Amino acid sequence: MPIVTIQITREGSAPGRDTATEEEKAALIKGASELLLNVLNKPLESTFVVIEEVPLENWGWGGLPVPEFRRRKAGK
Amino acid sequence: MPIVTIQITREGSAPGRDTATEEEKAALIKGASELLLNVLNKPLESTFVVIEEVPLENWGWGGLPVPEFRRRKAGK
Amino acid sequence: MPIVTIQITREGSAPGRDTATEEEKAALIKGASELLLNVLNKPLESTFVVIEEVPLENWGWGGLPVPEFRRRKAGK
Amino acid sequence: MPIVTIQITREGSAPGRDTATEEEKAALIKGASELLLNVLNKPLESTFVVIEEVPLENWGWGGLPVPEFRRRKAGK
Amino acid sequence: MPIVTIQITREGSAPGRDTATEEEKAALIKGASELLLNVLNKPLESTFVVIEEVPLENWGWGGLPVPEFRRRKAGK
Amino acid sequence: MPIVTIQITREGSAPGRDTATEEEKAALIKGASELLLNVLNKPLESTFVVIEEVPLENWGWGGLPVPEFRRRKAGK
Numbered sequence: 198m199p200i201v202t203i204q205i206t207r208e209g210s211a212p213g214r215d216t217a218t219e220e221e222k223a224a225l226i227k228g229a230s231e232l233l234l235n236v237l238n239k240p241l242e243s244t245f246v247v248i249e250e251v252p253l254e255n256w257g258w259g260g261l262p263v264p265e266f267r268r269r270k271a272g273k
Numbered sequence: 274m275p276i277v278t279i280q281i282t283r284e285g286s287a288p289g290r291d292t293a294t295e296e297e298k299a300a301l302i303k304g305a306s307e308l309l310l311n312v313l314n315k316p317l318e319s320t321f322v323v324i325e326e327v328p329l330e331n332w333g334w335g336g337l338p339v340p341e342f343r344r345r346k347a348g349k
Numbered sequence: 350m351p352i353v354t355i356q357i358t359r360e361g362s363a364p365g366r367d368t369a370t371e372e373e374k375a376a377l378i379k380g381a382s383e384l385l386l387n388v389l390n391k392p393l394e395s396t397f398v399v400i401e402e403v404p405l406e407n408w409g410w411g412g413l414p415v416p417e418f419r420r421r422k423a424g425k
Numbered sequence: 426m427p428i429v430t431i432q433i434t435r436e437g438s439a440p441g442r443d444t445a446t447e448e449e450k451a452a453l454i455k456g457a458s459e460l461l462l463n464v465l466n467k468p469l470e471s472t473f474v475v476i477e478e479v480p481l482e483n484w485g486w487g488g489l490p491v492p493e494f495r496r497r498k499a500g501k
Numbered sequence: 502m503p504i505v506t507i508q509i510t511r512e513g514s515a516p517g518r519d520t521a522t523e524e525e526k527a528a529l530i531k532g533a534s535e536l537l538l539n540v541l542n543k544p545l546e547s548t549f550v551v552i553e554e555v556p557l558e559n560w561g562w563g564g565l566p567v568p569e570f571r572r573r574k575a576g577k
Numbered sequence: 578m579p580i581v582t583i584q585i586t587r588e589g590s591a592p593g594r595d596t597a598t599e600e601e602k603a604a605l606i607k608g609a610s611e612l613l614l615n616v617l618n619k620p621l622e623s624t625f626v627v628i629e630e631v632p633l634e635n636w637g638w639g640g641l642p643v644p645e646f647r648r649r650k651a652g653k
């Protein structure tokens with residue numbers, strides 16, 4: 198009965214995309230479910246996976262919104 | 274002071290709808306709050322309910338995104 | 350596929366208890382699952398319920414830990 | 426490594442706005458990260474902050490969706 | 502900056518154990534972090550994993566606490 | 578109606594302690610509640626704070642359980 202919640206920033210992994218693709222989401226769901234099967238022997242059908250996409254400006258790191266945090270890191 | 278979080282897939286409960294209706298959400302809020310009142314004697318005013326609607330492609334079951342999981346089940 | 354998370358303070362609902370009883374937890378699980386069935390037509394077997402018991406000193410309300418918050422309310 | 430999750434209703438703090446502003450979100454991120462630094466000595470770079478904005482009709486208080494809850498309180 | 506939360510029931514995966522082992526937890530952490538690296542190209546150092554172990558009686562499935570749910574399934 | 582959830586590792590902030598102290602928890606609750614008051618004008622009485630203490634071996638960073646992650650960082 199595991200529940201795996203994956204929180205990621207809403208952004209693309211390549212130019213021209215602004216969100217994870219359906220294929221990437223399916224790969225996260227498959228991988229997380231198989232991890233629980235392999236490590237704890239949980240059947241695939243007993244695992245739920247929930248992907249939460251968080252707008253970049255709603256995610257903070259280093260005391261800053263992520264866009265600003267990245268700008269400062271890149272500027273170093 | 275209970276907090277009840279209800280995570281559901283974002284989809285309609287009848288043809289032509291693509292989300293839970295306001296009436297359905299209100300019924301979930303009322304029912305969850307009354308449950309805490311009846312079972313643990315928590316006053317209605319001390320319970321928060323948060324409904325999180327998750328896009329279908331962000332929810333996984335059986336190692337698959339839910340739309341694909343349902344197609345396979347239906348095809349059996 | 351709903352997931353219902355119920356967060357409550359870890360305390361008894363009657364003198365001499367310091368936690369919710371197994372019967373109370375079973376009633377919360379039953380009630381929450383039936384709520385999703387009745388409102389959104391979700392089969393009982395597709396709903397997960399997770400009860401999280403939070404120590405009183407880890408829960409804050411009104412800017413204060415709950416034990417202190419209650420003392421002040423009672424003193425008014 | 427703390428994670429601070431801040432759930433708020435999606436609404437503006439002044440007329441003409443229907444969501445928290447970028448400045449308000451940045452202030453929440455800064456304040457939460459500094460709180461962990463000041464109280465538990467956690468470096469800013471080790472704290473994640475996630476802001477979740479919940480539609481008003483998805484938030485319940487007093488057994489009612491928040492818009493209805495507020496109407497009744499205001500009417501008293 | 503992903504956060505992966507893995508909720509599992511607190512029980513052993515073999516006789517004589519009543520919880521996941523340290524090795525199993527390390528494998529979950531490693532696997533979840535590598536999943537985010539492989540699928541979304543997130544560096545290992547930017548992913549947090551949190552494992553939450555939930556007492557069996559606090560987890561509900563099919564409208565029942567898990568121990569009772571399993572007894573009924575086994576009895577079928 | 579904000580809810581602030583603060584997840585921290587269960588460990589002491591000084592030698593001889595193995596958890597956050599009651600004073601530290603009260604300071605987190607006070608600080609988080611005042612932050613919502615100052616930034617979004619939310620009354621103290623409408624904010625809930627929940628502190629979740631996570632065992633060190635249940636928290637992963639850099640693909641490793643935190644104790645191992647720290648050992649490697651310190652060894653660099």
